[in-house]
Amino acid sequence: METFESLVRAEFTPKNTYLNTASSALLPARTVSALDAAARLRAEGRPLDPLFADVEVCRAAYARLAGVPVERVAAGATVALYSSLVAASLPPGAEVLTAEDDFTSVLNPFHARGDLKVRAAPLERLADAVRPGTALVAVSAAQSADGRIADLPALREAARSHGARTYVDFSQAAGWLPVGADAYDYSVSITFKWLLGPHGAAFLVVPEDFGDLIPVQAGWVAGEDPWGSCYGPVAELASSARRFDTTPALFSYAGLRASLELVEEIGVDTVRTHDLALADRFRAGLVSLGRESLPAPGSPIVSVPGLGGLQPELAEAGIQVSNRAGNLRASFHLYNTADDVDRLLDALSG
Numbered sequence: 001m002e003t004f005e006s007l008v009r010a011e012f013t014p015k016n017t018y019l020n021t022a023s024s025a026l027l028p029a030r031t032v033s034a035l036d037a038a039a040r041l042r043a044e045g046r047p048l049d050p051l052f053a054d055v056e057v058c059r060a061a062y063a064r065l066a067g068v069p070v071e072r073v074a075a076g077a078t079v080a081l082y083s084s085l086v087a088a089s090l091p092p093g094a095e096v097l098t099a100e101d102d103f104t105s106v107l108n109p110f111h112a113r114g115d116l117k118v119r120a121a122p123l124e125r126l127a128d129a130v131r132p133g134t135a136l137v138a139v140s141a142a143q144s145a146d147g148r149i150a151d152l153p154a155l156r157e158a159a160r161s162h163g164a165r166t167y168v169d170f171s172q173a174a175g176w177l178p179v180g181a182d183a184y185d186y187s188v189s190i191t192f193k194w195l196l197g198p199h200g201a202a203f204l205v206v207p208e209d210f211g212d213l214i215p216v217q218a219g220w221v222a223g224e225d226p227w228g229s230c231y232g233p234v235a236e237l238a239s240s241a242r243r244f245d246t247t248p249a250l251f252s253y254a255g256l257r258a259s260l261e262l263v264e265e266i267g268v269d270t271v272r273t274h275d276l277a278l279a280d281r282f283r284a285g286l287v288s289l290g291r292e293s294l295p296a297p298g299s300p301i302v303s304v305p306g307l308g309g310l311q312p313e314l315a316e317a318g319i320q321v322s323n324r325a326g327n328l329r330a331s332f333h334l335y336n337t338a339d340d341v342d343r344l345l346d347a348l349s350g
Contacts (some may be wrong), residue, residue, distance in 0.1 A: 001342075004270060004334075011262060014337040016318040017343050022144060022301050022331035023322055025196045030258040031308040035198065054257045061260040062189075062203045065174065065268070066181035074204040074244035075253070079105040079169055081217070082188045082204040085244065086136070086167050087113050089212040094135035097164070099123040103144045106169045110138065127154040134164040142172035145324045146294045147301025147331070156183055165211065174196040174334060175263055176272045176300055178331070180345065181205040188211075194271075194333065200252030201334035206241045221245045268338035271334050275300035278332035278341050285345040294327065307348065319344055 002010075011028040018026055027035075038051055055075055063070040076082060087109040090096070094111045095117040102123075110118050121129035123143065130137060137159050139150050152168065160165045165185040172181070175194025181187040186206045191197035206213060215222055215237060222243045223229025224236040252324040263271070279300045283293050286304060294303045308323035321344070322329040330344060 004130070004266065004274070007262075007266065009335055014335065016320055019330040019332060019340060019344060020322055021193055021333040021337065022147075022329060024192050024199070025194065025333060026335055027198065027255070028196055028259060028262050029327040030262060031196065031198070031255045034258040035251055035255040039250045049274045051254050052248075054250070055248045055253045058201065058253050058256050058260060061204070061257070061264060062191075064264070065169075065260070066187070066203075066205055067177045068181050068205055071240040072205055072208065074206065074241040075248060076202045076244070076246045077200055077206060077249060077252075078202055079103075079171055079190055080109060081246065082186075082202065083107075083138070083167070084109040084112075084213075085170075085204070085213060086138070086186055087116070087218060088213055088216050090116060090135055090254050093117060094274045095119060095133055095135045097121065097126070097129055097134050099126050099139045099143070099150070101143075101145065102138075102140050103169065106138055106140055106167075119256045123148055123150060127151060127158040130158040130164055132162055135161070136165045136167060138167040138169075140172060140283060141177065142299055142301065143296075144172050144301075145329070146327070147172075147296035147299035147329075148294075148304035149296065149299055151291075152183070165306075172301065176275050178268060182191050185211050190232055191256055191259070195256075195263060197256035198252045198259075200249035201256050204241070205242055206244065210241070210243075215243045217246060218243060219247055221247050266334065272300075274330050275336075276333055278336050278338065281338060281341045282330060282332070282344065286348075287340065289345065289349055291348075300333065301329065301331045304330075304348075305318060310348070314316070314344075314347055317347055317348055 018073050059073050059075050060070045063073045092115040098120050099109050100120045142149050168184045168187040170179050170189040174189040190198045190202045220229045222245050223234045279302050305327050307328035308326040311323040
């Protein structure tokens with residue numbers, strides 16, 4: 001039986017110290033192989049049926065990860081697409097509560113409507129900011145900029161007590177944090193970060209009755225019989241959340257199938273334990289250097305004030321991190337080791 005260590009080392013061969021999963025993950029070897037096979041399938045003119053089948057396998061895998069029936073999962077490409085779908089479902093004048101400085105893909109579609117009342121509150125006080133008349137609360141489970149984790153249980157209860165719906169973006173959480181999508185009206189996640197997939201795939205989870213969503217983006221793949229819905233208006237929308245699908249980027253889903261298999265093989269709990277241990281090691285090391293990270297307990301994303309300008313210098317030294325609003329953001333995932341943490345700390349101490 002393969003150990004965590006042997007399995008990870010067989011899948012990942014970084015050529016640098018990669019601490020930037022919050023931007024995009026390294027691809028596992030099995031995912032690279034799947035992408036190559038998908039490209040060759042098309043290059044050689046063979047039927048693409050296996051690639052369409054990959055979409056359904058990925059949908060089922062994400063449903064298991066999210067803890068919901070597969071019929072409630074839609075497959076698309078971006079968070080912004082599904083935020084736009086949720087925004088389109090709201091009546092004019094509806095109030096949307098968001099977290100201050102949340103990721104743009106979660107926020108902007110609501111602002112773009114122009115006829116919604118969009119209000120922002122600090123993440124730590126978001127649940128307290130829900131009030132009578134709030135129609136929707138939209139928030140990232142983990143903040144992209146600094147890793148802070150939203151108090152989703154408190155938010156869920158506050159929304160329910162005021163009759164508001166909830167929309168949660170798990171893009172910076174799915175893969176290391178349990179999702180539990182059944183607790184929210186709508187939730188979404190891209191898959192190229194902690195789920196280790198290629199760019200171009202995302203999932204939306206909807207209620208059994210679809211909530212208030214209208215499939216305004218529906219094309220042929222949203223039909224109950226997709227191949228019979230290629231011409232003219234769609235005669236019958238899918239009876240499942242597939243009515244909210246968009247035409248899939250087939251290569252992305254071919255690769256993602258392999259990535260999700262690896263995530264399931266290792267287990268989210270195992271990944272979380274590993275990731276948080278490294279993040280805590282980095283936080284402790286910062287203190288020994290006389291520095292402190294922004295508060296984000298229980299998160300594998302660590303943001304250090306004032307050090308973002310070192311990003312180019314660190315990149316030259318073979319250490320990949322991000323500069324977010326002047327802060328250095330490091331993010332730790334299953335392919336990272338204690339040596340990676342110490343290498344970054346050594347570079348920051350110089």
